[in-house]
Amino acid sequence: MTATTVHIGCGAGFAGDRWDAAVPVVASLARRSGPRYLMYETLAERTLALAQLARIENPASGYSPYLERILRPVLKSAREAGIRIVSNFGAANPHGGARKILEMAREDGIAGLRVAVVDGDDLSAVMTEADIRGHGTVEGIGMPEGRMVAANVYLGAQPIADALAFGADVVVVGRCADPALALGPLLHEFGWSLDDLDRIAAGTMAGHLLECGAQVTGGYFADPGYKDVPDFGHVGFPIAEIGADGEVVITKADNTGGLVSHRTVKEQLLYEMHDPSSYLTPDVTLDVAGVRVEEIGPDRVRITGARGRQRPPTLKATVSFEGGWLGEGEITYAGPNARRRAELAIDVLRTRVRDLGTNWPLRFDMIGTVATFDGDGGDLRASQPWPDDGEYRVRMATQGGDRRTAQWIADEVLSLYCSGPAGGAGVRHRVAPLVTTASILVDRDRVQxxxxxxxxDAS
Amino acid sequence: MKGTDRIVRVPLHEVAHGRTGDKGNRVNISVIPYHDEAWPLLLEQLTVERVKTWFAAKGAGTVVRYDLPNLPAMNFVIDDVLQGGVNGALNLDGHGKSLAFHLLSIPVEVPARLALHPEKTVG
Structure with missing residues (x-):
């Protein structure tokens, strides 16, 4: 019998999310009946490139470095409750991730766990670098220089549904569209056709609302006195109830903090969305411009009216490149005349870096003014007065091609301790490798x- | 004029909430009024020209506003404010995650009843 409602919980909205977030989600799903799924979204644009670099260092790695941390707390309980797991935590090495999961299952005494892998997102397996570079970019960043590290296409929901049809308890994907982590189980359970555009749209919208974890249950939302969130330290992660007709209800794990309200849902609905009538995914062009958002109970919000149009003819891919080195350093000045001491520190840094003879771009911030809102030129800070007394943290940042220069520039912040203005404190400085990314559109027939x-035993 | 009909000039934060998202070198910022009645007033005042000027220090390029009468809400898409995107920017906030709160500091004029804390007027 075909299910009437599918429950999908989310255990992570990004790679660094709470390690134990899935525990209450799985406990809540275990008390429900019908088809139940847990998804984790762990793969931001740049995360896959970092995983690929890790795999170059160690061929057994390259799956999400957080895989064990987020999965082990629920692997056994999910299996016992019949909750199936879908995630892109395969990152740059889904097969390696699958082997790790089977190893965890052995260690934790989980017999007969079926793990499936989705292949095909790695463009470098089917296209040359020159071919990839020959594609025009979208989203406003040109094709970067530097060595190509990874090129992965966003797969749709069908291979995930296929993996579930094979009986997988855990589906390990590399790059796929985040909403596909929810749409795949819905295709499998409801047997929806990809041509059933409004249902595909509803399932995609459900995945979009789930994919950032707590961002639909009070996370990235709380604003004291304006948008208060109860027991915020224990914010519960979301569970979506999707009906065979495409009705979507968002709720959250039982016995947790946080909230699901029409406001949390609206903020997440529009998150990372450009034209709300044309949200492009591999499976459908999603139109949420006419949706209705209704609170139908405590922490229960129903969303209806998503419409689907034909999916785009191409698939989006993220291409990553080695991007040189970031050098940055920070130092704090506090108390009387702190602002003028901070400004003097910036003058000294400018002088010192000029004397080093580099032409690397420099950015100076005074944290405590409008640093995050300002441009690299500092025009916004310069447009208004700041008190002499107080607490200001000077930050210098630069980037360029070689590690040594990045280190030399960052070290100039450290040397302010003894050679800079009075009272400089709390220096932190670092040099870090950069990965740059660009997006391209690829013909579907290039991707299998x-x-x-x-x-x-096949490892 | 009754107190609640008095027009106050307040930061947008008193009238609406919102969230930033980023993709590439582009951010979107949603603006969702606390009172539905404020939506048409915000449409009049939050023009793309004004928002582009508000983000001038960031080097804002094209600004597009999408209106969502059902929610009600609006969604601004602003090009180039990430100054290279999360991987290329020297900015502390390479994702632009804080930028919704920059937009929420823009002054708007609404009847006092549509502002959560109408005493927090701006000059």
Missing amino acids: ASARLVEE
Whole structure:
């Protein structure tokens, strides 16, 4: 019998999310009946490139470095309750991730766990670098210089549904569209056709609302006195109830903090959305411009009216490149005349870096003014007066091609301790490798996605 | 004029909430009024020209506003304010995550009843 409602919980909205967030979600799903799923979204634009660099260092790695941390607390309880797991935590090495999960299952005494891998997102397997570079970019960043590290296309929901049809308890994906982590289970359970555009749109919208975890339950939302969130330290992660007809209800894990309100849902609905009538995904062009958002109970919000139009003819891919080195340093000045001491520190840094003879771009911030809102030129800070007394943190940042120069520039902040203005305190400075990314559009016929079960002894 | 009909000049934060998202070198910022009645007033006042000027220090390029009468809400898409995107920017906030609160500091004029804390007027 085909299910009437599918429950999908989310256990992570990004790679660094709370390690134990999935525990109450799985406990809540275990008390419900019908098809139940747990998804984790762990793969931001740049995360996959970092995973690829890790895999170059160690071929067994390259899956999400947080895989074990976020999955182990629920792997056994999810399996016992029949909750199936779908995630892009395969990152740059889904097969390696699958082997790790099977190893965890052995260690934790979980017998017969079926793990499937989705392949096909890695463009470098089917296209040359020159071919990839020959594609025009979208989203406002040109094709970067530097060594190409990774090129991965956003797969749709079908291979995830296929993996579930093979009986997978855990589906390990690399790059896929985040909403596909929810749409895949819906295709599998409801047997929706990809041509059933309004249902595909509803499932995609559900995935979009879930994909950032607590961002729909009070996270990235709380604003004291304006938008208060109860027991915020224990914010519960979301669970979506999706009906066979495409009705979507967002709720959250039982016995947790946070809230689901029409406001939390509206903020997340529009998150990372450009034209709300044309949100492009591999499976559908989603139109949420006419949706209705209704509170139908405590922490229960129903969203209806998503419409679907034909999916775009191309698939989006993220291409990542080694991007040189970032050097940055910070130092604090506090108390009387702190502003003028901070400004003097900036003058000294400018002089010292000029004397080093580099032409690397420099940015100076005075944290405590309008640093995050300001441009690299500091025009906004210069447009208004700031008190002489107080607490100001000077920040200098630069980037360029070689690590040594980045280190030399960053070290100039450290040397302010003894050679800079009075009372400089709390220096932190670092040099870090940069990865730059660009987005391209790829013809669908260049991409072959497939799913298969991984055998425990086939590693 | 009754107290609640008095027009106050307040930061947008008193009238609406919102959230930033980023993709590439582009951010979107949603603006969702606390009172539905404020939506048409915000449409009049939050023009794309004014928002572009508000983000001038960031080097804002094209600004597009999408209006969502059902929610009601609006969604601004602002190009180039990330000054290279999360991976290329020297800015502390490479994602632009704080930028919704920059937009929420823009002054708007509304009847006092549509502002959460109408005493917080701006010059």
